[in-house]
Amino acid sequence: MKLCGHSVSPYVERILIALEMKGKAGDVVLTDVVGGFKSPEHLSHHPSGKIPFLLLDDGTSLSESQSIVEYLDAVVGGDSVTPADPMVAAKASRIIRVLDIYYTGAIGPMGKVAFGGTATDEEMADAKERALPEALRYLDFCIEGEHFAVGDSWSHADAAIMSQLYWFERLMPQFGVPGLEEYPQLSAYWENAKKTDIYQASKARADKSVAKFFGNKK
């Protein structure tokens, strides 16, 4: 199986982290986008021309990082990243939704500006003063442990959080966004998560990929 994309993307990293948690990192080969970025072949697998997408040996493809994590969790074996307890599983899923809906929506203007786009002063102010603090408060509320976001082992929620917070730490200071100190559950969790081998390996991959694409200007 090929995973098309690069570690510069938190969505690619979500999948690679989840595979590491499963002890199955070797089951998927990370490759460049087949046919080239935004090529007709790329668009045939992902109509928005985004990364990542998964390409099976029989040509079947699947886009959307979370759908890919869930598919791989079901087929590659190893430790499950979906909690067995229904409530814990739902809470892990809630964290992922908070990240993918509220957090990702909130950082939109900063992301645009950081990667060469534009945002109005009003959009930036709303993101920094309202939307991002609201999303982080919600995330803080959802995190239940200092070592695992929910339950008593790694889950796909941890993979989603770690991959997004890598970019939070890397980009937000340049926009004057304060750190995570105001969010007690989240900051205690994040301080521990950062020290783990799983996060350090992800950070090393992402750092290398950022250097390749942006020459460390981000």
Ligand SMILES: N[C@@H](CCC(=O)N[C@@H](CS)C(=O)NCC(=O)O)C(=O)O
């Ligand atoms: N919801 C998607 C998000 C994917 C996404 O936004 N990918 C970005 C890279 S981080 C991308 O490919 N952007 C290129 C573009 O939009 O042209 C997922 O979870 O896979």
